[in-house]
Amino acid sequence: MKPDAIPPITEDDIANYLANTPDFFERHASLLAAVQLTSPHGQRAVSLQERQAEMLREKIRGLELRAAEMIRHGQENTVIADRLQRWTRELLLTRExxxxxxxxxxxxxxxxxxxxxxxxxxxxxxxxxxxxxxxxxxxxxxxxxxxxxxxxxxxxxxxxxxxxxxxxxxxxxxxxxxxxxxxxxxxxxxxxxxxxxxxxxxxxxxxxxxxxxxxxxxxxxxxxxxxxxxxxx
The missing domain is CATH 3.30.450.40 (GAF domain)
Known part of the structure; x- marks a missing residue:
């Protein structure tokens, strides 16, 4: 490599720069609207804001599913506890x-x-x-x-x-x-x-x-x- 050769910029270099320069998009706000990403729901291109909204909706759906599962388990545990209480009661009421x-x-x-x-x-x-x-x-x-x-x-x-x-x-x-x-x-x-x-x-x-x-x-x-x-x- 020649002494004055400059190594090419890699994707990691760009990612590190953006991560360590949080005010970059404040100075280049118009760039956010111009960035186009591929939607996971097809091959159409979407804006960065729309892609972020999709990711947020997916995260919310995941949280809703987890909450529903927790509620279901709680309801099942309540049913089991109620049945166990009734079974124990029958044993206690057995005189002979x-x-x-x-x-x-x-x-x-x-x-x-x-x-x-x-x-x-x-x-x-x-x-x-x-x-x-x-x-x-x-x-x-x-x-x-x-x-x-x-x-x-x-x-x-x-x-x-x-x-x-x-x-x-x-x-x-x-x-x-x-x-x-x-x-x-x-x-x-x-x-x-x-x-x-x-x-x-x-x-x-x-x-x-x-x-x-x-x-x-x-x-x-x-x-x-x-x-x-x-x-x-």
Whole structure:
């Protein structure tokens, strides 16, 4: 390169100059009206002001969609919270302890539109040992329930718990919720929610709501378990 050669001006040079010279368009206001850009909605040329207006309208539309989505999620959460409150109320109003499993599964199906629901409870107090929901869980199922730190969601690979349902052949996805007494490592029951929709209980879904269901069910079913006498020191 010759010593006196001047390097060509690049687009970056122009962009940097305009960015660092904010009063340029104040001194050359007529240039703004002369600048023509290609519209994203076709090949026609539009002025800089019109292009900026289009960009602003697109941004507003995006914000409106986000706001609508937030409102929809808020409404859905309100509906879920209302249903959870009504389900909990049904459990609290159940006078006979032996009716709790039937009420819990029936109202879960009704209020949350779950096609099939079942539950098994083991280690129950003697008066409840003959109930249908207190038998039929194998040692493998009990060990599996105890191994779950979170509810299981996903397909039905021939799980034994799916056979507790009325129509296990139609199950495409299910949720298995372990029942525990507080932070006890051993589960004393397993709640099964099932659907013919493969996406209803998908493997990647959040489990926060199902965990709340498990905690409330476990607390209600405490009435079914033997009372442990307090240790006097």
């Amino acid at each position: 302890a032996r009716d709790l499993p039937v009420v819990a599964t029936r109202e879960l199906a009704r209020l949350f539109l779950v096609p099939q629901v079942a539950v098994k409870v083991w280690g129950v107090d003697a008066p409840f040992a003959a109930e249908t929901w207190a038998s039929g869980a194998s040692d493998d199922v009990k060990a599996f329930a105890s191994s779950l730190s979170l509810p299981y969601c996903g397909g039905n690979p021939g799980l034994e718990a799916a056979r507790w349902l009325d129509d296990p052949a139609t199950v495409q996805s299910l949720a298995l919720i372990p029942l525990r007494a507080g932070a006890a490592p051993e589960a004393f029951g397993l709640l099964v929610l099932a659907s013919s929709d493969p996406q209803r209980f998908a493997a990647d879904m959040g489990t926060d709501f199902l965990e709340r269901i498990g905690e409330l069910t476990s607390a209600a079913f405490a009435r079914l378990r033997p009372v442990v006498p307090a240790v006097v020191h």
